[in-house]
Amino acid sequence: MAALLSELERSEPASAEHARSAIDWLTGGEPLETITELTVCEFLWYTLPTKVSGDRPAIARALGRLLLLGGLERYAALCSSSTTSHILRTYARQGEDAGMAAYQSALDATGVLPPDLPELRWSSIMGPEELGAHGACSAALELAIVSGELTPGSPGREELTRRWLTEPRAELGGDNWLHRVQGERLNRWVLGRGTAWRELAQPFEVRLHAPIPAPEEEHLQALRWLLEAGCRTGGVPLTQRHNLARSVLAESAWSAGELAAVREVAERQMGALRRAGRRLVTTPTGRRLLRDPDLLWEAAATALLAPASGENGFRASAREVALMLLADGVPADRDRITAVIDCDEWQTFEVDASLAELERRLDAFGLRVEGRLTPAGRSAALAALRSHALRPRKYVNMT
Secondary structure, three states, X not given: OHHHHHHHHHHOHHHHHHHHHHHHHHHOOOOHHHOOHHHHHHHHHHHHHHHOOOOHHHHHHHHHHHHHHOOOHHHHHHHOOHHHHHHHHHHHHHOHHHHHHHXXXXXXXXXXXXXXXXXXXXXXXXXXXXXXXHHHHHHHHHHHHHOOOOOOOOOHHHHHHHHHHHOOOHHHOOOOHHHHHHHHHHHHHHHOOOHHHHHHHOOHHHHOOOOOOOOOOOOOHHHHXXXXXXXXXXXXXXXXXXXXXXXXXXXXXXXXXXXXXXXXXXXXXXXXXXXXXXXXXXXXHHHHHHHOHHHHHHHXXXXXXXXXXXXXXXXXXXHHHHHHHHHOOOOOOHHHHHHHHOOOHHHHHHHHHHHHHHHHHHHHOOOEEOXXXXXXXXXXXXXXXXXXXXXXXXXXXXX
């Protein structure tokens, strides 16, 4: 790197200082061969316009000349591309929000941004392991696109990303990137919220390491029945006030309250049912869940901790604590929950509301009896906690 900068300084002294600043930002002191298309794009389209002061177009051009001297023609071309010029102008003239939108659109178009998968949705805030996995997948996508194996919009990008995440890798001692990312997220979930939380959550780090299988016995019967009814021609009839019609209640084995609770969770948290006029129909998501018992189980378990409309994070945390207590066979009362999350007195009503919501969902799916979880309920609690712990980390202002 020093030799390249010296050569640039001899030939174009005005560009050398700009290039030196840019390469420090780009590589962080690592060798030049560690950069990828993703890191170059992120520098040019995000870091440069938001974090680096000075003549940004000139800095981009200087970096391009340095990369060209280093034999990295493809990356050098990005520095002087019309896309880079457009994005820098957008930041300068329309502000950061417009610039960020242009940056994201251009980055998506490259095809080197690893896509979200059912197994792993990428975080906005990544730990070291996830950053490593994301970078490795991006480099693999870049190589496949440059070689002609894939195009930027090819659906094969998902399969390549999945393969790269799940195959054992020698550089990881035979482990794979997916396990590394999941282990990192679980560890952050355990350690992130104070001493009492850590003491309760620590044993779950091992218990939640592997996926929680669906129980073998019958479960979620009311949910299945309502989804199947919604698949019929005409769907499930509703009253003028959009409650379940009497004819529906008459043919079911459950009470009006039980079916109403099932319907609410399936409709609001799972997206498996929707209202169409005065009838309730099963959505494409719901039909897919019916065809796959394991997927149905996973979706129902995840719904135990899914946020209700307008619900704050405090209530979700209270439900997490309650599920951990219940999974350990300990009553989930207000005092135990508040001791773990250390809430103020005025927040106790939030705990009560959260606990009532959790109990309603557990009862809707038939997962507890006399205040205690059934065997299926314990499995559902663990599956819900695992899904919640492994969810991607987002900035507060992001959805």
